[in-house]
Amino acid sequence: xxxxxxxxxxxxxxxxxxxSHPVPQRLAAAARGAGNDAVFxxxxxxxxxxxxYEASFTIGQMKKHGDFGVxxxxxxxxxxxxxxxxAYQMRANGILSEAADDMRTPFAVVTTFKPDVQFxxxxxxxxxxxxxIDSMLPSKNLFYALRVHGPFTAITTRSVGKQFLPYTPLxxxxxxxxxxxxxxxxxxxxxxxxxxxxxxxxxxxxxxxxVSDDRKSGGHALSxxxxxxxxxxxxxxxxxxxxxxxxxxxxxxxxxx
Ligand code: ZN
Numbered sequence: 001x002x003x004x005x006x007x008x009x010x011x012x013x014x015x016x017x018x019x020s021h022p023v024p025q026r027l028a029a030a031a032r033g034a035g036n037d038a039v040f041x042x043x044x045x046x047x048x049x050x051x052x053y054e055a056s057f058t059i060g061q062m063k064k065h066g067d068f069g070v071x072x073x074x075x076x077x078x079x080x081x082x083x084x085x086x087a088y089q090m091r092a093n094g095i096l097s098e099a100a101d102d103m104r105t106p107f108a109v110v111t112t113f114k115p116d117v118q119f120x121x122x123x124x125x126x127x128x129x130x131x132x133i134d135s136m137l138p139s140k141n142l143f144y145a146l147r148v149h150g151p152f153t154a155i156t157t158r159s160v161g162k163q164f165l166p167y168t169p170l171x172x173x174x175x176x177x178x179x180x181x182x183x184x185x186x187x188x189x190x191x192x193x194x195x196x197x198x199x200x201x202x203x204x205x206x207x208x209x210x211v212s213d214d215r216k217s218g219g220h221a222l223s224x225x226x227x228x229x230x231x232x233x234x235x236x237x238x239x240x241x242x243x244x245x246x247x248x249x250x251x252x253x254x255x256x257x
Contacts, residue, residue, distance in 0.1 A: 060101030071108025115232035150229030157219025
């Protein structure tokens with residue numbers, strides 16, 4: 001059943017009326033955000049889309065801005081999943097490993113994850129889950145960090161192989177993506193929902209990366225069906241961007257023509 005109480009009501013502090021499953025719950029005050037409402041990103045989606053896969057921002061630097069997020073690695077070498085302060089790299093060869101702090105990223109989005117609300121949801125497709133979350137949000141004009149944890153009946157992910165100079169645009173690189181299909185796998189979908197007005201800077205709407213509980217599988221989520229999972233949502237009102245100073249970025253035409 002995809003039914004949930006309005007997040008806006010929860011955030012407004014109204015008492016929760018009796019609900020059928022799932023029942024969203026406001027976290028205890030001590031567990032809530034402690035004032036963190038900032039999303040930080042390296043470069044822009046337009047830059048990545050243009051093939052600017054050069055990277056000068058290290059994973060170690062990135063971790064100072066958050067313990068949770070998504071991104072990619074220098075040369076578009078696999079998908080980045082940041083969870084509980086660990087940055088994982090899912091390469092196109094299907095092997096997931098933890099990235100060293102001196103590795104670099106051309107594009108990443110992170111926050112310090114402190115969920116404001118959590119609730120459980122029964123079996124749901126990607127579209128059903130995101131529609132449900134949409135129905136609960138106070139506004140589509142804020143950023144949200146989203147953590148979905150539990151068993152997935154099925155999840156399809158992708159990763160992209162390392163690119164070499166001269167780099168081609170992202171759309172072209174994605175024609176060589178590798179797709180992975182996992183069944184009955186427990187893990188975490190790490191994601192963000194960004195407002196439509198940041199399109200070009202970040203991915204408008206939902207963007208999930210996945211990492212399995214055994215830390216052996218993952219990637220950029222293309223589709224999934226959950227079993228009963230826990231969904232945690234954090235509202236983010238501040239957004240900052242670190243812009244590269246390398247020659248390709250300085251000389252690029254952005255947005256791409
Ligand atoms: Zn992605």
